Amino acid sequence: MKTATSITAREAGSDTGRLEAFSDGVIAIAITLLVLDLHVPAMSGHVGAGEMWRALRAQWPSYDAFVISFAVIGIMWANHHNLFRIISRTDHYLILLNLALLFCIAVIPFPTSLLSEFLGRSGEATATQVYTGWFAITAFTFNRLWWYASSRAHLLDPAIDGPAIAGVSRRYMLGLVGYVAAFLLSFVNAVASLVLIVLLGLMFVLPSSSGGVTTMRRQDEEE
Amino acid sequence: MKTATSITAREAGSDTGRLEAFSDGVIAIAITLLVLDLHVPAMSGHVGAGEMWRALRAQWPSYDAFVISFAVIGIMWANHHNLFRIISRTDHYLILLNLALLFCIAVIPFPTSLLSEFLGRSGEATATQVYTGWFAITAFTFNRLWWYASSRAHLLDPAIDGPAIAGVSRRYMLGLVGYVAAFLLSFVNAVASLVLIVLLGLMFVLPSSSGGVTTMRRQDEEE
């Protein structure tokens, strides 16, 4: 029997289950809270159909911000989901890095609110910088988590091969580069920056010829 | 050992577990956030019992919108729950189609707010069109997900037989037709359109003689 002291260095079980469940919870809440930013237009007295449609259309910045943020968080969830099919064990720092990632995701409704308030108005440039900048930080945190896990073989499912891991690393790095580019572009042109975020999202939708993360699988399923 | 590139075309494991957990999270949050639209009547000074009941009753549009939306989302959850007893594997597009469905469901609190604000007032017709129209879009997205999965045998539990699958398809299509009919009816009569939504909900409550989705089961349980 070893003492508590002597077992410090060794890692803690293979249960990523609760970490995934908690992450699912936080991501699901963050993505659903976005709807609280869609406001019913305040209209009193008689409201004609044309007037109502105009009022609803005038809220396009809210819809745009909602759709983009929903897509970004949704894709992050899909990536997180795939990541933890590769990562089969947790340790202290993985839990901390995952909390840092959840922090970034939980904050997203705030820059989304900011964008939906200022898009199409004079504060648009600054709001877009904050919005895309936060996505770049989130993408960095995502990569940080992956760098930590992928360089520690004992945290990974042994059935995943090296090239598959390198493929994930490449794709995540590409995502990070894309978000940083969108952030830099936001200082030049806010709308172009948001279009780039949308294109990054669409890139995820298309199947990747170099091995999409969602097709990552255990070697032992190959035959 | 195959490389990351060569495994692209093959699908990713049979774990629908986390997809279901995340979906449960989003649907549970969307259905529970609806309550934020029930507002305490603003009343100052002395408040008599009669006055209070009158103020609470005056909020009937909120209650109606809440009950209908809760029922619709609840039924969607029950259907989603049953769907993923038939679907036993996920792939990239199934995850995307499921995200699209969760998007539709996560938005529902917004048209619900709109309806509870305008029901019984002059903007009622437009609000009902948006409300029922969104349900029609959501029903379409649901069918889209099912069409994709049901036409790919490797995503389905092999124990489910063909007629059972055809039964589910028929019932979902009926739901879609019903919601589209409610949307079209909303241009003629808003209240009739909402009544049709309620009837569609009640139809789900009654057991279906042609094999309700909730009674769908694996062939291997039959003996």
Added chain:
Amino acid sequence: MKTATSITAREAGSDTGRLEAFSDGVIAIAITLLVLDLHVPAMSGHVGAGEMWRALRAQWPSYDAFVISFAVIGIMWANHHNLFRIISRTDHYLILLNLALLFCIAVIPFPTSLLSEFLGRSGEATATQVYTGWFAITAFTFNRLWWYASSRAHLLDPAIDGPAIAGVSRRYMLGLVGYVAAFLLSFVNAVASLVLIVLLGLMFVLPSSSGGVTTMRRQDEEE
């Protein structure tokens, strides 16, 4: 191979897992949304410590309503948790009855808001009637679910014995009687009615000599 039609009458698998997960989600959200009713006192200019404490203390109705509702929902979760250790299979109506129960629980933040707004003011009586009345309806829905399941042996874990089931029925009926009594009492004295709700909660805290629901267990664990 049987057709979809012929399997209608038979029930659907033993997976109560996702029903429990969804219920956990809705109950967890409803219980946590209660905090949105605790408002930061609006104070401008210089704020002294005494003034601040007075402002915080003045919000006692919010705290009271929060604590009572949290306790009631928490106890309901504990009971729901225990119930689904006895119920091991779901069917169409069980899912519907469970949705009805979740509806009741998801609504609770609204009467809680109402109570925290009117407690200690002239509308107190009416607010308490709505509040306790809703709890009575919720308790009825809970019993309704249990009556349905407990009278259908194929839905229950076969290892649970008859007297244990009778014990659960007795205790739930007692809870229902208590909430209905609190509702009736609210027409006489609002505060006494709320005190009764608190006592009902404390009753749950004390271990029951006639077999607490949380000590319900499978016969096969007995030896």
Added chain:
Amino acid sequence: MKTATSITAREAGSDTGRLEAFSDGVIAIAITLLVLDLHVPAMSGHVGAGEMWRALRAQWPSYDAFVISFAVIGIMWANHHNLFRIISRTDHYLILLNLALLFCIAVIPFPTSLLSEFLGRSGEATATQVYTGWFAITAFTFNRLWWYASSRAHLLDPAIDGPAIAGVSRRYMLGLVGYVAAFLLSFVNAVASLVLIVLLGLMFVLPSSSGGVTTMRRQDEEE
């Protein structure tokens, strides 16, 4: 076959699964609701970039309160997660003590709101007392739960050894002492008190030489 009465004293199964799932839900929601306190600055007319950044910077109390509360709740989740790797069975009082802990955590958004409203203003001292005081109460509730479980061998995973349990007790007690110290310090200096809370958080981040809770593991994994 034993009767319901005779089985009262014995404990209820080893399923901590749903208790963990419900706790994950409540903690995930509480941590994510914190974002609702980050408000978009209200600005009308032309908004210059400098003006916008100034308005965003002026909200530093919200950001500080958000970050500290997120870290505290996140660490509590990590500790809760580790605790239920040691605790393998639940009983009636454990469920109640866990509900009490969830109550404390679910309330945290309220003192966080209070702090973000008054930090840097005249009410700062009182707000910090409430904030740190609530953390002290929460830490006490956490210890209370652990004292109860750790003194009941039948609730614990038999594979966990005594020194490991003593190590957890020591560390939790240290956390409690730290939060109480922060609370007391808040009467002397609000900012110093918050800095102490941050340091307590960082202490968790550093690996503990005396056996971090996250490295706690089952004896049977040691060889």
